[in-house]
Amino acid sequence: MGETFISSGTAPIAVRDFGGPGRPLLLLHGAGGNLAQMTGLAQHLRPAHRVVTVDLRGHGRSGDGPWHWNEVLADLAAVADDLALTAPAMVGVSLGGMVAALWAQRHPECPGAVSLDGNPTLSRPEQLSGMDPEQAATELAKLRAVFDGVAAMLAEPLSADQVAAALAGQRAMAERYGAAPEDWVAAFERNLVPCGDGRSRVRPVPELTEQLRKAMESLDLIPAYRDTRCPLLLVLATEDLPEQQAFHELYAAYRRSTAERLASLDNPSLRVLHLAGASHAMVAERPQELATLITDFLSADGVFSPIQSS
Known part of the structure; x- marks a missing residue:
């Protein structure tokens, strides 16, 4: 391989x-x-x-x-x-x-x-x-707010403690699906980029995340x-x-x-x-x-x- x-x-x-x-x-x-x-x-x-x-x-x-x-x-x-x-x-x-x-x-x-x-x-x-269109518009606004919150969270650098917590979450998700935890950890780590100050950013970068979102919506x-x-x-x-x-x-x-x-x-x-x-x-x-x-x-x-x- x-x-x-x-x-x-x-x-x-x-x-x-x-x-x-x-x-x-x-x-x-x-x-x-x-x-x-x-x-x-x-x-x-x-x-x-x-x-x-x-x-x-x-x-x-x-x-x-x-x-x-x-x-x-x-x-x-x-x-x-x-x-x-x-x-x-x-x-x-x-x-x-x-x-x-x-x-x-x-x-x-x-x-x-x-x-x-x-x-x-x-x-x-x-x-x-x-x-119902009115109900649909209301629920879609709530869903967009959730997406916005997740995007804002991922746009911020992660501390070492936050990375450790995220990796623990990946292991738990792997166990939920009966998958190999090391594969899920490797996948999360592959998207991490060190910032040089002990923190890490998650790829894709915020600009690309927004481009992706607009492209998939349209x-x-x-x-x-x-x-x-x-x-x-x-x-x-x-x-x-x-x-x-x-x-x-x-x-x-x-x-x-x-x-x-x-x-x-x-x-x-x-x-x-x-x-x-x-x-x-x-x-x-x-x-x-x-x-x-x-x-x-x-x-x-x-x-x-x-x-x-x-």
């Missing part, structure tokens, strides 16, 4: 190559994460694929750069070219899933792309099916889902994260709206799977099951079916 930097694009991109015997696959993390968070899923996918995990720009050990979808896609093209990955499959979670869907739209030669709950950020009343993926000629699988969550339960009605309405918009599409290249019992943390919850789903979907011998739910 080797780690290297790809410097042929507009931002240096850190990658980790797990090797593997099959067709190449780029594996993309979510917003605020990094490639270390994808280690478990990568290991489950490796028997069938040559798996390469990526730190998206501004995350982990990759370079900074403005968050424009076209430039992020160009980063991945540079990775594929530099590593001689011919027509790689693309798999991503959350933000990485959005990138995978955009890649599928623009690369009909791609053998397949998978988005693991890669939905744009919930931010507008029209995204909420069956919910993104409409329906054109990508409608136009893709590359096989594209959307695996969607059906349950709330613990942190989302205070906004249960809001997220339930968003899931309904997303399902209704997808059901209106007629594209034989698109498959939709509503994964029963899974939350946005599905990669931590069910890595082996997801690896099997992904491998079967990307298999040349697999049966490709149109939109369906499960």
Whole structure:
């Protein structure tokens, strides 16, 4: 398993190559994460694929750069070219899933792309099916306040004690999901940048975090889902994260709206799977099951079916 930097694009991109015997696959993390968070899923996918995990720009050990979808896609093209990955499959979670869907739209030669709950950020009343508009606006304002508070907290440097507390929290989260605590600690530490005064900052930097938020709020993926000629699988969550339960009605309405918009599409290249019992943390919850789903979907011998739910 080797780690290297790809410097042929507009931002240096850190990658980790797990090797593997099959067709190449780029594996993309979510917003605020990094490639270390994808280690478990990568290991489950490796028997069938040559798996390469990526730190998206501004995350982990990759370079900074403005968050424009076209430039992020160009980063991945540079990775594929530099590593001689011919027509790689693309798999991503959350933000990485959005990138995978955009890649599928623009690369009909791609053998397949998978988005693991890669939905744009919930931010507008029209995204909420069956919910009173006034109530929706009120709840969205409360949700935005929560996001603002988290962003403000992450923008401040962390003391050594705060870092230690955060690492303890990562170990506790790993235990909740039955994952390896050292992997979760490594993922958190990968986004830490020492300030030189005993404190550390968490990547991505506040400017990029705000760019990401605006980009994810304004993104409409329906054109990508409608136009893709590359096989594209959307695996969607059906349950709330613990942190989302205070906004249960809001997220339930968003899931309904997303399902209704997808059901209106007629594209034989698109498959939709509503994964029963899974939350946005599905990669931590069910890595082996997801690896099997992904491998079967990307298999040349697999049966490709149109939109369906499960």
